[in-house]
Amino acid sequence: MRALIAAATGLALAIALVVTVGAVGSPAGRTSPEPLLTTVPSHP
Incomplete structure (x- = not known):
């Protein structure tokens, strides 16, 4: 049961991290021409 709770907690943290990075967006910058x-x- 503890393993299931640990896996669910880890999955929730991973999803929260992905959502946070997605909300912040990529840093502003320029690409090289x-x-x-x-x-x-x-x-030769």
């Missing part, structure tokens, strides 16, 4: 390089450029 330059695209990220995903491959190594070829050498």
